[in-house]
Amino acid sequence: MIKSVCGYCGVGCGLEFDEKSLIGEVSYPVNEGLVCAKGVSELKSIDTSTRLLRPLMRQSIENSFKESSWEESIKRVADAIKNTSASKVGFYLSGQLLTEDYYVANKLAKGFIGTNSVDTNSRTCMASAVVAHKKVFGVDFVPVKISDIKECELLILIGANTAEAHVVLNNKIKKAKKNGLKVVVIDPRFTPTAKLADLYLPIHVGADIDLINLLINRLINEDRVDLEFIENYTNGYEILKNKFKRLALKKMLKRTGLSTEQFEQFYQLFIENDRVITAWTMGLNQSVQGVDKNIAVLNLHLVTGKIYRAGCGPFSLTGQPNAMGGREVGGLSTTLAVHLDFDKESIKKVSSFWNTDKIAPTAGHTATQMLKEDIDVLIISHTDPLYHLPNRHLVEKQLQRVPLIIEINAYKDSETSKYAHIRLPAAPWGEKEGTQTNLDRTITKQEKLTRTSIDCKADWKIFQLIAQELGFKEEFNFSSPKEIFSEYKEMTRLSPDGHLNIYDCDYDELSKRPFSWGDKIVEDKKFFTKNAKANIVFVENKLKSEKTSLAYPLILLTGRTRDRWHSETKTIFVDLLQTYKPSSFVEINSLDAKKYGIYNGDSVVISSKRGSLTTKAIVSDEINRGAIFIPITDRNINYLTSDILDPLSHEPDYNHSAVKIEKKHSE
Ligand code: SF4
Numbered sequence: 001m002i003k004s005v006c007g008y009c010g011v012g013c014g015l016e017f018d019e020k021s022l023i024g025e026v027s028y029p030v031n032e033g034l035v036c037a038k039g040v041s042e043l044k045s046i047d048t049s050t051r052l053l054r055p056l057m058r059q060s061i062e063n064s065f066k067e068s069s070w071e072e073s074i075k076r077v078a079d080a081i082k083n084t085s086a087s088k089v090g091f092y093l094s095g096q097l098l099t100e101d102y103y104v105a106n107k108l109a110k111g112f113i114g115t116n117s118v119d120t121n122s123r124t125c126m127a128s129a130v131v132a133h134k135k136v137f138g139v140d141f142v143p144v145k146i147s148d149i150k151e152c153e154l155l156i157l158i159g160a161n162t163a164e165a166h167v168v169l170n171n172k173i174k175k176a177k178k179n180g181l182k183v184v185v186i187d188p189r190f191t192p193t194a195k196l197a198d199l200y201l202p203i204h205v206g207a208d209i210d211l212i213n214l215l216i217n218r219l220i221n222e223d224r225v226d227l228e229f230i231e232n233y234t235n236g237y238e239i240l241k242n243k244f245k246r247l248a249l250k251k252m253l254k255r256t257g258l259s260t261e262q263f264e265q266f267y268q269l270f271i272e273n274d275r276v277i278t279a280w281t282m283g284l285n286q287s288v289q290g291v292d293k294n295i296a297v298l299n300l301h302l303v304t305g306k307i308y309r310a311g312c313g314p315f316s317l318t319g320q321p322n323a324m325g326g327r328e329v330g331g332l333s334t335t336l337a338v339h340l341d342f343d344k345e346s347i348k349k350v351s352s353f354w355n356t357d358k359i360a361p362t363a364g365h366t367a368t369q370m371l372k373e374d375i376d377v378l379i380i381s382h383t384d385p386l387y388h389l390p391n392r393h394l395v396e397k398q399l400q401r402v403p404l405i406i407e408i409n410a411y412k413d414s415e416t417s418k419y420a421h422i423r424l425p426a427a428p429w430g431e432k433e434g435t436q437t438n439l440d441r442t443i444t445k446q447e448k449l450t451r452t453s454i455d456c457k458a459d460w461k462i463f464q465l466i467a468q469e470l471g472f473k474e475e476f477n478f479s480s481p482k483e484i485f486s487e488y489k490e491m492t493r494l495s496p497d498g499h500l501n502i503y504d505c506d507y508d509e510l511s512k513r514p515f516s517w518g519d520k521i522v523e524d525k526k527f528f529t530k531n532a533k534a535n536i537v538f539v540e541n542k543l544k545s546e547k548t549s550l551a552y553p554l555i556l557l558t559g560r561t562r563d564r565w566h567s568e569t570k571t572i573f574v575d576l577l578q579t580y581k582p583s584s585f586v587e588i589n590s591l592d593a594k595k596y597g598i599y600n601g602d603s604v605v606i607s608s609k610r611g612s613l614t615t616k617a618i619v620s621d622e623i624n625r626g627a628i629f630i631p632i633t634d635r636n637i638n639y640l641t642s643d644i645l646d647p648l649s650h651e652p653d654y655n656h657s658a659v660k661i662e663k664k665h666s667e
Helices: 070-082 099-113 127-137 146-151 167-178 208-221 227-233 237-244 249-256 260-272 290-303 323-329 344-354 392-401 459-469 481-494 519-523 590-595
Strands: 002-005 014-017 022-024 089-093 118-120 154-158 182-186 199-201 276-280 313-316 377-381 404-409 422-425 434-437 442-446 554-559 586-589 603-607 612-620 627-631 657-663
Touching: 002 442, 070 377, 070 404, 070 422, 070 459, 089 099, 099 118, 099 323, 099 344, 099 434, 099 459, 099 481, 127 290, 146 167, 154 260, 167 182, 182 260, 199 260, 208 237, 208 249, 208 260, 208 290, 227 290, 237 290, 249 260, 276 290, 290 313, 323 434, 344 481, 377 459, 434 481, 586 590, 590 612
Parallel strands: 089 118, 089 377, 154 182, 154 276, 182 199, 276 313, 377 404, 404 422, 554 627, 586 612
Antiparallel strands: 002 014, 014 022, 434 442, 554 657, 586 627, 603 612, 603 657
16 A cells, blocks of 8 residues: 555645555545545546657747657757846746755756746745735744644634635534534635535625724724734734724725624624634635735734634645645745745855855746746746636737747646647656645655656656756756755755754655644744744735726636646546536626526626636526636636736736626527
8 A cells, every 4th residue: 555645736635545546544634534536536647648748849839749859858948048048047837846846946947047037836826825924924834734623613714615625624624513613704605615604704806805904903992802912922013003093994894795794793703712713715815915815814813812822823725735845945936945035145055055156146037927028948847827827818929929938747738838849748646756745834745656657757857857958967966856855855954043844854754654844833933023023014905906897897706616626637537527517617696697688508708808708607696796706627717817916926816807798699
């Protein structure tokens, strides 16, 4: 029996493999044997007709691809890098890479090529949480574990549809409910998650900060804040309190769309329960004010001292299996490595560790900026930016301008491949080994369950081949993921105050039990700001999203559906799919449907200022009026979405695009 870990979502469930099937691992603390349809079907994604199995190359995107050799392909990549300036080279990585892949790519790009434009698709899902954590705690740190849910009394889920996006976590919530856990779900859609709520608050899109600030304000006014915690562990409370005096409370409540009674019920639940966790994901992160929304939640937990105690805290849920690992390594263009920034001292430390003098002194381009810049060589690994970046017509034009695009992918039917020049076949889950960190800082090992397909390679090996072709043979001489992990582990000693204690972890032991870094930070109630206290920062709803108009009167919401994953290169083979929701549909409120003359099952065209798509309508009372929902498995969804970014995290405002809907008339 081989123990491994699921490579789909941020929960990171432990699995057992017995040569034929996968089951949930009972002794694994994260999932305790629970598993969802995606997890048990991972094996199906290995041996499929959709795999990319040979290196392919073409001179320009007008030509067709021809089979190529690894040598020829890598030489072309290295030559292009040599013939341009470092700042024109970009690495576009993925939260589905393993930590060792991330480490080698980051070391090569920042340490030896000299470009800091190494970013990841995680930019589009949890960059807002990263920036907020850094601003408030001083480092990017999630202070809650999944096991805390057992000890929690009240769980607030805001902008998180765990029943579909984090299935096993949701099952754990259901179990905890049997032992008395109360749940509040705040969402403009009555999602499957809302079905388990003790209180469901159908908030208007974009009013999250208003609601949280109303709660904080009431707690302050009724002396329900924890003054001792505030005094000992925080900065900025008095400023927040003074700023709250100016808030237009009635307007704020109106913006939430909630009644005074609904707010009162929420408030009562909050004050009646001592141990509270607030969990959120893309509903808050993917916003033009994503950082502020995160900060509002952190403020709530700081003023009430509901943090760094069992069963308490703000719990940012990452979407992808190793988004957290990427953050730790430094796979974001805004951090250098191991939670260090681009200050002189950090550059000195990292330069000495890597024995290089190539590190550029400023942050690179983020994934959402990179294509707007003058990039000559773009290496895209394990992700599909044309599918997932907002405002797709614009992204298509931007990709066409890049002289050399290298796509490293395990599957062949990506959208981005239309603009690639070189396609390199990567080993998928099950054909490689390495480590990943789940949403609560738990590091585990993915095991190789079958041989690597003949012409496919682990991503770290591909980055290493490029490095060696560039002449960095000594610096990139790793023979296994274990060797990479051991160098990376040593590097974590450089992290601020050594808080990233991955250096305590043993690679071989990870096969038997997972390792969780940072538990001591919780125990010691530590913050990493200048005076070691958390920063309470006043934020308010600035209404910066795209506005509806007569022409575009509805707001588009986007998100995952259960059993499906992103563009579906993998989950197309998952069992049970036929019994659940289709890949593409639009959910619309029944009164809005009536207004637009739309019936259940009608073909409809959804348009924004940027583009349109056609799909089938699902008429429902489980979504607020004025909003529609389309799942992200519709590959055309980003023809519609707005490319306004949060100014600090550069995360797109995916959940707030103004659109219209019309019945499609037969031609
Ligand atoms: Fe995999 Fe996530 Fe399902 Fe667990 S909940 S089995 S990690 S997809």
